[in-house]
Amino acid sequence: MVRPVEPGAIVSAVWRKTRRSNAHDVSLISFGDVEIDVRGRRVRRGGKEIRLTRIEFELLVFFAQNPMTVLSREALIAGAWPKGVFVEPRTVNIHIGRLRRRLMESGGGNLIRTVRGSGYALDESEMSRQEEEALGDEE
Numbered sequence: 001m002v003r004p005v006e007p008g009a010i011v012s013a014v015w016r017k018t019r020r021s022n023a024h025d026v027s028l029i030s031f032g033d034v035e036i037d038v039r040g041r042r043v044r045r046g047g048k049e050i051r052l053t054r055i056e057f058e059l060l061v062f063f064a065q066n067p068m069t070v071l072s073r074e075a076l077i078a079g080a081w082p083k084g085v086f087v088e089p090r091t092v093n094i095h096i097g098r099l100r101r102r103l104m105e106s107g108g109g110n111l112i113r114t115v116r117g118s119g120y121a122l123d124e125s126e127m128s129r130q131e132e133e134a135l136g137d138e139e
Helices: 007-022 056-065 073-080 089-104 124-138
Strands: 026-032 034-037 042-045 046-052 114-117 119-122
Touching: 007 089, 026 056, 026 124, 034 056, 046 089, 056 119, 073 089, 073 119, 089 114
Parallel strands: none
Antiparallel strands: 026 034, 034 042, 042 046, 114 119
C-alpha cells in the first residue's frame, strides 16, 4: 500500500486476510459435555450457556484444540493472550481457577487437570477421578 492510505482500504485488507486465515478453522469444538461455538464465541455445558471473559474463552478454545495435552503456563499465555502483552506466568493460575469455577457452576465436574511443575490439561479423566472420590466418600 502506498501512503497516505485510506482507512477503508486497511479495513478491507484486514477483513480479506482474516477471512482467508479463518476459512479452515473449526467453528464448533466439543469436549465431553462442553460445546464451544468459536465463531459465535459461545460456550454450553450440559445444555446450559456459560458466560466467559475473553481470556477464559481463549484459554478454553486453546485447551480444546489440544485435548489431553499438558500445556505449560508459557504455552497458555502464547495461545490465549494477545501478542505483545506481558503476562506473569502466575496470572495463568488465576484465570484457570476462574475458568474451572465457571465450567463447574453449570453442574459438571472439573475438566482441567493440574500437573504440578508442568502446567494444565483439559482431561475428562480428572472429572471421572473426582466422581470416584465422591462415591468413595458416600460409602
